[in-house]
Amino acid sequence: MALLQRVAETGRTPVGFVLNGQALTALAGDTVLTAVLTHTAQLRHSEFSGEPRAGFCMMGACQDCWITTESGQRLRACGTFIEEGMRLVTGEEGHE
Amino acid sequence: MMERLSADVAIIGGGIMGSSAALFLRRMGLSVVLLERDLCGSRSSGVNFGGVRRQGRPASQLPLSQRAQGLWAQLPQLIGIDGEYLRSGHLKIARSEADLAALESYRERTQDFGMDLQILSARALRERCPWLGRAAVGASLCPDDGQANPRLVSPAFALAARRLGADVREQTRIDEAAHDGTAFVLRSGNALEVRATHLLNCAGAWAGTIAAQFGDAVPMESGHPEMAVTEPLPVFLNFSLGVEGGGVYARQVARGNCVIGGGRGYALDDQRARAQRSGIAALMQQTVDLLPALRNAHIIRTWSGTEGYLPDRQPVLGPSANTPGLIHAFGFAGGGFQLGPAVGAVLADLVQSGRTATPIEAFSVSRFSESPRVATTGPVPSAVV
Amino acid sequence: MTAALQPVIVGAGPAGVRAAQTLVAHGVRPVVIDEAPRWGGQIYRQPPPGFTRSKRTLYGFEAGRAEALHSAMTNILDRVDYRPETLVWSAEGGRLDVLSHGRMGTLPYGQLIVATGATDRVLPFPGWTLPGVYTLGAAQVALKYQGCAIGARVVIAGTGPLLYLVAYQYAKAGARVVAVLDTASFKDKALAAPAMLRQPAVFAKGVYYLGWLRAHGVPVHQGVRLVRATGGAQVTAMRWRAGAAEHEVACDAVAFGYALRSETQLADLLGCRFSYNALQRAALPERDGAGRSSVPGVYLAGDGAGIMGADAAEWAGERAALALLADAGKAVDAARAAELEAKLARTAAFRVGLERAFPFPQDWAASAPDELVICRCEEITAGQLRQCVQDTGAREMNRLKALTRVGMGRCQGRTCGVAAAEILAHACAAAPDAVGRLRGQAPIKPLPFAAMARANGEAA
Numbered sequence: 030m031a032l033l034q035r036v037a038e039t040g041r042t043p044v045g046f047v048l049n050g051q052a053l054t055a056l057a058g059d060t061v062l063t064a065v066l067t068h069t070a071q072l073r074h075s076e077f078s079g080e081p082r083a084g085f086c087m088m089g090a091c092q093d094c095w096i097t098t099e100s101g102q103r104l105r106a107c108g109t110f111i112e113e114g115m116r117l118v119t120g121e122e123g124h125e
Numbered sequence: 126m127m128e129r130l131s132a133d134v135a136i137i138g139g140g141i142m143g144s145s146a147a148l149f150l151r152r153m154g155l156s157v158v159l160l161e162r163d164l165c166g167s168r169s170s171g172v173n174f175g176g177v178r179r180q181g182r183p184a185s186q187l188p189l190s191q192r193a194q195g196l197w198a199q200l201p202q203l204i205g206i207d208g209e210y211l212r213s214g215h216l217k218i219a220r221s222e223a224d225l226a227a228l229e230s231y232r233e234r235t236q237d238f239g240m241d242l243q244i245l246s247a248r249a250l251r252e253r254c255p256w257l258g259r260a261a262v263g264a265s266l267c268p269d270d271g272q273a274n275p276r277l278v279s280p281a282f283a284l285a286a287r288r289l290g291a292d293v294r295e296q297t298r299i300d301e302a303a304h305d306g307t308a309f310v311l312r313s314g315n316a317l318e319v320r321a322t323h324l325l326n327c328a329g330a331w332a333g334t335i336a337a338q339f340g341d342a343v344p345m346e347s348g349h350p351e352m353a354v355t356e357p358l359p360v361f362l363n364f365s366l367g368v369e370g371g372g373v374y375a376r377q378v379a380r381g382n383c384v385i386g387g388g389r390g391y392a393l394d395d396q397r398a399r400a401q402r403s404g405i406a407a408l409m410q411q412t413v414d415l416l417p418a419l420r421n422a423h424i425i426r427t428w429s430g431t432e433g434y435l436p437d438r439q440p441v442l443g444p445s446a447n448t449p450g451l452i453h454a455f456g457f458a459g460g461g462f463q464l465g466p467a468v469g470a471v472l473a474d475l476v477q478s479g480r481t482a483t484p485i486e487a488f489s490v491s492r493f494s495e496s497p498r499v500a501t502t503g504p505v506p507s508a509v510v
Numbered sequence: 511m512t513a514a515l516q517p518v519i520v521g522a523g524p525a526g527v528r529a530a531q532t533l534v535a536h537g538v539r540p541v542v543i544d545e546a547p548r549w550g551g552q553i554y555r556q557p558p559p560g561f562t563r564s565k566r567t568l569y570g571f572e573a574g575r576a577e578a579l580h581s582a583m584t585n586i587l588d589r590v591d592y593r594p595e596t597l598v599w600s601a602e603g604g605r606l607d608v609l610s611h612g613r614m615g616t617l618p619y620g621q622l623i624v625a626t627g628a629t630d631r632v633l634p635f636p637g638w639t640l641p642g643v644y645t646l647g648a649a650q651v652a653l654k655y656q657g658c659a660i661g662a663r664v665v666i667a668g669t670g671p672l673l674y675l676v677a678y679q680y681a682k683a684g685a686r687v688v689a690v691l692d693t694a695s696f697k698d699k700a701l702a703a704p705a706m707l708r709q710p711a712v713f714a715k716g717v718y719y720l721g722w723l724r725a726h727g728v729p730v731h732q733g734v735r736l737v738r739a740t741g742g743a744q745v746t747a748m749r750w751r752a753g754a755a756e757h758e759v760a761c762d763a764v765a766f767g768y769a770l771r772s773e774t775q776l777a778d779l780l781g782c783r784f785s786y787n788a789l790q791r792a793a794l795p796e797r798d799g800a801g802r803s804s805v806p807g808v809y810l811a812g813d814g815a816g817i818m819g820a821d822a823a824e825w826a827g828e829r830a831a832l833a834l835l836a837d838a839g840k841a842v843d844a845a846r847a848a849e850l851e852a853k854l855a856r857t858a859a860f861r862v863g864l865e866r867a868f869p870f871p872q873d874w875a876a877s878a879p880d881e882l883v884i885c886r887c888e889e890i891t892a893g894q895l896r897q898c899v900q901d902t903g904a905r906e907m908n909r910l911k912a913l914t915r916v917g918m919g920r921c922q923g924r925t926c927g928v929a930a931a932e933i934l935a936h937a938c939a940a941a942p943d944a945v946g947r948l949r950g951q952a953p954i955k956p957l958p959f960a961a962m963a964r965a966n967g968e969a970a
Contacts, residue, residue, distance in 0.1 A: 030744065032660065033652060033660060034659045034662050036658060036685055038562065041561075042560070058557070058656075059656065063652075067658065070641045070744040075889060076357040077357075077380070077888070080639065081743055081744075082639065085643070085648060085886070086645050086925070087645075087648035088629060088651055089545060091924065092921040103421055103422075103423070276913065277912075280912075284903075393781075401602060402616065406962060409957075409962040413962060421958075421960065422958075423956035423957055425919070425922065427952050
């Protein structure tokens with residue numbers, strides 16, 4: 030279930046990306062965090078407890094919103110804009 | 126109102142050397158006052174790389190190192206915690222044929238010390254360590270060397286000593302140290318005076334001042350090895366890693382962070398040090414070459430500490446050359462962590478009986494009080510590095 | 511005799527922008543380093559290109575100030591060296607260490623104005639790591655910067671003036687605010703009214719927001735204690751206590767915070783002297799009335815060295831720039847400098863009033879259960895911290911960090927530092943100013959190995 034709810038600015042250019050192998054759509058100007066959390070409820074899972082995480086401060090301070098790409102790159106979801114064709118993974122419960 | 130204490134042994138310095146000495150002395154039933162300027166284990170002993178390693182040490186250190194290895198095996202019995210000590214093995218990488226020859230020669234020279242070194246060919250290395258970068262042409266593995274968490278281990282020695290009855294005084298800087306003909310007399314401001322029959326100088330990078338006060342001047346310099354750590358990563362590095370020729374070392378803790386070290390930081394003041402940018406850049410570059418899996422990782426924290434270095438990179442361990450009752454243990458040149466428990470045991474031996482079964486002649490402070498060479502016009506002999 | 515002027519400003523929020531404007535007005539070209547893609551800081555954060563809402567919609571009552579601040583920078587853009595998307599991660603030997611677009615570099619400076627701002631002050635409750643639980647600041651960023659609400663049924667919790675502002679902004683934007691839970695009581699606010707009336711416009715806004723929320727049927731509860739957030743894959747309810755009774759409200763998002771905390775890491779690495787500020791309940795870099803730190807050539811402006819609010823941050827930025835210029839031998843308007851210092855001094859009484867109206871919950875640590883996660887990066891609980899104090903006698907923050915790993919994670923104590931200090935102080939029966947503060951260590955934020963990739967293409 031999506032966490033974030035769009036309440037404004039919905040007239041933007043669609044941007045296609047892939048999350049956990051599934052093709053999804055975001056809007057140009059979305060951060061990766063927005064792109065992902067308007068579709069689902071986690072960005073990653075904790076390395077230790079395996080519990081889901083979906084960011085916390087949205088301003089680049091808390092370092093909670095790291096997300097991994099399919100090629101293994103790590104990026105901060107709140108500080109990176111979604112780009113066409115990005116391939117992201119949120120990991121499985123209990124794994125990063 | 127000055128507090129006055131009296132004990133068999135006073136120890137200056139609450140790092141792993143002083144704290145383990147305090148512990149062993151208490152086990153022998155001797156009374157101990159341990160004086161630490163800050164918090165026990167807050168300096169080098171608490172911020173070093175965490176390697177618990179025999180391989181690579183000069184032969185003169187190996188008996189001491191072997192004794193330490195035996196004590197590390199009993200760490201929980203000594204200090205009540207496991208300190209994250211793991212015999213993960215220490216893998217020393219050769220990046221050239223000459224390096225590999227040096228590793229093979231070391232293995233041959235040190236066969237009697239029970240390290241069970243195994244030389245790995247390039248092919249064996251690829252199979253066992255697929256995470257290793259292309260630069261490795263071979264390696265030497267010491268299967269029972271390992272790693273531990275210095276932040277936990279070093280303070281725990283002091284705590285264990287305290288629990289056995291050592292009087293441990295933190296935030297207590299020694300302003301005056303002298304011998305009044307009967308006993309050593311140490312003063313901390315106007316608050317504390319300690320009298321003791323024996324004095325152990327375990328003051329780390331700052332021990333040279335105390336040594337000089339008692340006639341044992343040594344040419345010690347401070348150095349600041351740099352460290353950095355990554356975020357938690359999937360576990361891939363199953364050995365503690367070093368390279369022949371030095372320069373970079375790495376290990377991965379159970380929680381997944383990779384600790385890397387190498388290069389030189391700088392002193393902020395006489396007590397604190399910090400990693401420096403040129404060193405960090407070089408360290409990151411070298412490490413990602415060695416461990417390509419780190420290319421997507423991040424450094425989340427850097428630090429440094431203050432180590433004491435003597436010109437021959439060997440410590441001073443043993444009785445004062447000038448002042449009876451004073452025993453030194455300092456100048457471990459960044460390699461003291463693994464030796465720590467044995468150094469404490471040796472110090473306790475020396476206090477108790479004046480002797481120790483562990484050979485320590487190579488570490489005598491007297492080697493610095495030899496008569497000076499006659500000046501020549503020839504090239505100055507370079508210090509052994 | 512004028513000293514060589516090579517000023518660098520770190521931060522492009524209210525303080526940084528006004529500092530830049532002031533320097534430019536005196537014929538100086540500063541470098542302005544900004545972690546964000548566009549100036550404005552947090553409070554006046556500008557949405558990405560292509561977003562269409564008006565400033566009135568985005569900033570409400572602050573639209574005028576936002577517009578003024580934004581255009582102040584726009585007007586000088588050709589006369590400053592503006593470096594967006596650039597992180598300062600350390601400083602050494604008269605140069606800043608920067609990371610920009612994945613590349614590391616250094617930047618020399620002759621003088622520095624540190625305007626690094628603030629983040630939310632966090633006192634966690636059980637369940638705070640659940641997806642859907644965010645800071646008040648995050649809730650604002652989602653709305654202002656991305657046109658999103660953090661959920662469909664949002665609880666706004668904690669205390670501070672931001673509480674009511676965020677609730678109002680959300681409700682006005684069409685998001686459903688199911689409850690406002692303020693740990694401060696009505697009595698706290700009543701007692702603070704005289705002090706708060708020092709800034710009548712600000713006070714009036716607060717009264718307005720509260721009135722508006724009530725008039726629009728948003729349940730507002732004051733004097734409560736936050737108990738826990740519950741849920742599985744995300745938050746589904748918030749439990750809270752009023753007096754003896756415990757209540758629960760169904761929700762799919764919680765935004766919380768207890769005022770702000772300063773981002774002081776750069777000031778720390780620069781060697782600025784810190785001292786404890788009782789009102790802010792934090793160790794802060796010292797600054798004089800003009801913003802001079804203890805390090806010659808380093809000036810501190812805005813929330814980054816003590817929370818002062820956005821208006822005051824603008825004055826502080828201008829004042830620090832004037833001090834920088836004067837210290838370098840340039841002529842400045844002394845009357846204006848004095849006027850700014852007087853305005854800054856007058857805000858102090860208002861800040862006292864704010865703290866009285868929205869007091870820091872002094873009993874938070876005492877009521878924090880052992881299973882509460884304090885450090886969310888490393889997942890260290892209050893119980894683990896207390897056990898460490900009991901086992902080892904630890905009484906100092908860096909020792910607690912070394913032994914328990916609290917503050918050792920990616921955020922390096924930014925999120926957990928306040929809460930950890932409260933737990934430590936309570937556990938060893940010490941005053942909050944007696945447990946020390948986490949030692950600053952570079953990098954200020956994580957540094958990618960990829961930034962060191964060789965030129966021969968071994969890049970990530």
